[in-house]
Structure formats: structure tokens, C-alpha cells
Amino acid sequence: MNSSPLDSLIAAVAPVNERTAGEARARHAALAKPVGALGRLEDLGVALAAIAGRCPPPVPGRPALVICAADHGVHAEGVTPWPQAVTAAMVGAFCRDGAAANALAGVVGVEVHVLDVGVAADLPDHPRLHRRRVRPGTRDLMVEDAMTRDETAAAILAGAAVAGDLLAAGADLLVTGDMGIANTTASAALIAAFAGRPAAAVTGRGTGIDDAMLAHKTAVIGAALDRHGPRDPTDPLATLAALGGLEHAALVGIMLAGAAARVPVLLDGVIAGAAALAASALCPDVTGYLVAGHRSAEPGATIALTHLGLAPLIDLELRLGEGTGALLAVPVVRAAAAALDTMLTLEDLMGGQAP
């Protein structure tokens, strides 16, 4: 496989627009409220103006959640009590509107899409299931590279293709989601490698494992990092291939496609954070298009966001994935854009009477 489609995708990402960011900052200083009184909502509005390249930035009317689903060879190492079959079962739940992500997407007005980029089971057709499986799950990252370079690039392009279809259909905010039993293990390995932290710092309880399984999971991640050796900063694709999941690669593609279209990408938790580190290493300009939806309870999530310079909007101790944390942040994104769009200025309101 030729890597040039990936190179083209990366090359399509331009820096965010500092001029429109400045316009948003000036507008916030003039609006009918004390300067800075909307707190981090003002910073978010500025970021959205920089992303869109216009001020006021558009209020997202048609956000799309893409739940990237895949299985993991490292499941064989006993890092989770959940059977691998849960990945496919949860894809079924997303299609039946029966998962947490569906419940939350319904109340915040977000379309749910599922991308099978590597589930290790047969899946029936469904209108919201996008079938772009690269392989039925990764290899065991403790033993060998989880993916080849070509598989990794193919999974990135699969994510970008689905995002491109959604953008073409009018999506104006991309929300990341994930499903893949054992994917907090791969996420922790990626975060350790990209942020330069030891396995013990990034490894969490995922679905809620006990102390013994946590110690084992940490040892597996440590062994994988040792096997992979020092990260080559000039070759982020190699690190993603060695330690990542197919859904991480697909999420990288979604981030690149959103950035190329100047549409914000709202990140869910630790899986998205791990993917964002890979995306940012491949294409530093992509970081400006990422909005951190929430702070997952997984320790690696905070490490990833700190490394990226992103602050989460929601912090409610969620640790479910599927996009649930990011979905709760969708109204916050809309609010930040709407404040710049519809508020009167102090001059409109008071003339010369304001302090």
C-alpha cells in the first residue's frame, strides 16, 4: 500500500485562524456582561472561531457521533474480565438505540454512527453501521506489533472516509466514540509512549478491575513498551501500529478529516486522548481543532490532555467510553458559539453608562 493518501490527508490540515480568534476575543470584551464573566466558555468561543475561520463561529446544528469499534489481540493476556464478544454485542446495542451513548445522544441532538474498523465477529447490516473492517481485531501488542503500517494507514483512512461522508452530508461537529473490549490497555500503552510516562502512571481500572488484574494489566503494558523500545519521534505511525488499536487509528482519521474541513472534533475520554496524541504527532496542526469533551476517570486521560494542552469541559467521573463524556459537552460547544452570535453589546444596552 502506498502511504500517499495519508500524506495528502495530513497535508490538507491548515493551522487554525488566529485572526478570527482575535475577533472573537474582541467581541467578548464588548458583549453585555463583565469582561471574562463567561469564564472558559469565552476561551471555547475563541477556539471555535479559530477553527471555523469566522466570527461568530457556527452553532453546531448537526453533530455526528462516530463510535469506532474494534477488538484487541491483547485481550488474550487477561487484562479485563469482559469477554471479547461484548464488543460485537455493544455494536448491536448502538444499532438498537439501547446503549448509554444512544440515551445521551438523544437528549443532546446528536446522530449516532458506528464504524466497524476491526470487530472480531460477524455483524448484521444496519443503516447506522459503517463497514470498513481492516482486520478482525489487532494482534497481541505484548507479543508483536498490533498492526502493520499498512493496516494502520488503512484504519486511519477508514475513519477519515466515514467522517468525510458525514461532513458531506452536513455534519458540523464530529464527536468521537469508541467500543472495544481491552482498549484501555492499548490506550494506556499509546499514552505512555507518546507522553513519555511509565506504565504505572497511565494504567487505570478500565471497566473496574480489581487490584490483582490492575497489577497484571500494568505489567502487560510495561512489557509491551519494553518490546517496542524507545519511540522514534520522527515515525509516529510506527508507535501507533505497534501499540494501538484499529479504533485508535480510525479516530486519528476522524480528527484529520475534521481538521481538514475546519470542523471541530469533540474528544471523548482515554481512547480519544490516546488517539489524539498519535494524531498530533502525525500532524501538529490538528491539535487546534480538538476540543476535550470530558475528563475520564482513567488516569491516562488526564495525562494525554495535559500533554496536548487541552482542558476538559465536563468532569463527572465517567469511565464508560462510547462517546458518553463528549456527548455531555455538545451543548457547551453550542453555548460557546451562541454567546458570540446572539448577545447584545454593552454599547447596545447602556450607551455611555457602563463602567
Next chain:
Amino acid sequence: MNSSPLDSLIAAVAPVNERTAGEARARHAALAKPVGALGRLEDLGVALAAIAGRCPPPVPGRPALVICAADHGVHAEGVTPWPQAVTAAMVGAFCRDGAAANALAGVVGVEVHVLDVGVAADLPDHPRLHRRRVRPGTRDLMVEDAMTRDETAAAILAGAAVAGDLLAAGADLLVTGDMGIANTTASAALIAAFAGRPAAAVTGRGTGIDDAMLAHKTAVIGAALDRHGPRDPTDPLATLAALGGLEHAALVGIMLAGAAARVPVLLDGVIAGAAALAASALCPDVTGYLVAGHRSAEPGATIALTHLGLAPLIDLELRLGEGTGALLAVPVVRAAAAALDTMLTLEDLMGGQAP
């Protein structure tokens, strides 16, 4: 004036329902996700089931924001750089759909109502303006009691009456808002009195005052607390009358009316927190019906919430009032209820295969 309408309102508040709370807890343990993986959204769902007295609790489809507006005699002490006329001007902005609260209410699907319970200016009629002015602003709390007991009770009943009208029209979530130049001063005094903290601990910069004005504001609040003397725990109405604002009293009425109707009351920032302390002192059972929308940047807000045992849902450093912080939490409330309503159970999904 006879205090019995207030006594009746207080007597109409029943404790939240522990049985339906238990049903919600059991349902969360059975849903298709790891136990506890929705974090604080699960606790909120349990609280909503306890409030409604049924599980699943209703997903709020018609929330109403009530912005309680009033002026403050303590404005004369120079505690803010903003002219008092801004209160009335902002009422105009709420009616013209031009304030931050309107922008945020629009994106989260909340009706905006304004209650004039004590603005010191003529206000034109408007369909969303509820006219129940008790007096045109309070007296100066540093010099004398801000309100009489009868005025305080009348303002509480004004808030309860507006809330009652909205509930009768179908409102299923009450969202608190406020507007009143100098009202962070009255709020700090109330919080100091009800939480037993010194003026310096509760006084903040409000709209963003400088160090000199902050020192003066703290001294004013300290003098008011000295003037009022030790709080009589058996007479919370006296403390509210001495130190509070008409909008604080109206907010107490909204909280009591919501609780009596088993409808949750979503609190905005420091003004709502101060009012909630008064409401809770008047009627301890009301506390179970309160949901803390956000953590205001004002120091007194956190002290009030801690005293009430409430944890905020949103923490984005807002310090604007109007209900802006609470509005951002409306989708979180909907999400917590929806998760209990629409999710499959693990048994539905996996049969006997789950761990």
C-alpha cells in the same frame, strides 16, 4: 401580613422518596455498562428518581428559567462599579433575547422568564416579564435590615406564585437565575451568616472588582454581619430579611414550590447558593430537591454548596449569574434521567455471558 401562606408552602414539601432512589440504584447496577461507569450521572439519576418519586424519573422536556431581578440598597456603599440602572437594562436584554442567558437557554431548550420582585426602575410590559414587585429595591443592609419580615415573606410567595404558574403550564424543571447589581454583596452576607463563616472567606470579586473595592466590600459585609449580630437558628426568616435581597427571597419561593411539586430545582451560582441556604434553614426537606448546576467562581458559592452537601455538575469558571451556569447543566439532568429510561440491561444484551 399573616405568615400562614408561607407556613403552608413549607408544610407542602415532603421528603424525597428513598424507595424510588433505591430502584434507580438497582437499575443502574443492571444496565448494559460496567457498574458505576457513568460516574456522577448515576448519582444524579438516583437523586432525580428520589425527587420525582418514580423510576425512571421523567426526562425534563419543558424546563423554565426564572431570572429573579431586584435592586439593593447596599449599592449606595460603593461595592460595585456598575450603576444600579444596569439591573433594569438587563431585564430589557432578557426580554429582547439579547443576554447570555437567552443565548444559552436557546441552545439547551429552556423557556426564559423574568420576575421583577424589586427592580428600582419603571419597566415596560413584556410577555415574559412577571410583575410582582414587593418594593423598589432593598434597604441598605449595612445600616438597617434590608427587608421587613412581611416584605421577605411576600417576596418568597411572589417567587412561589410564578413557579406555581409555570408548573401548572407544564414546566418540569425549574432553573434559577438572578439579576441585581450588588447582589453578590447580599449573597456573601447570607452565606457568611448561614454557613458561619467570616466575611473574608465568602466575599468575591463579583463582576470583577479591583483589590481596593474588594477590601471595601469585605468590610461592608463584615459590618452588616456585626450589625445583625449572632444568627438565631430558630428564625431563618430574620436572617434572610436582615441581609438578603428580594431576589434571594423569590428564589427561596421557587425552591419551595418546585419541591412541593416534586420537580427538581437546578441552582445557578452564588446568589442561588445563598438563597438555598435560607430555603434549607426554613425547610430542611427542600434540600433533596435541589441540583447544583455549576460552581461559580465566587468563593461563597463553593462554601454554600459544601454546607448544603451538593456537588456542582459544571465547573467552567463562570461568574455571570442570570442562570447561565445552571442552563449548561440542563442537558446533564436530561442525560441522567434518559440513561435510566432507555438503556438495555446487561441481561438483555448478553444473557449469561457477562462477568
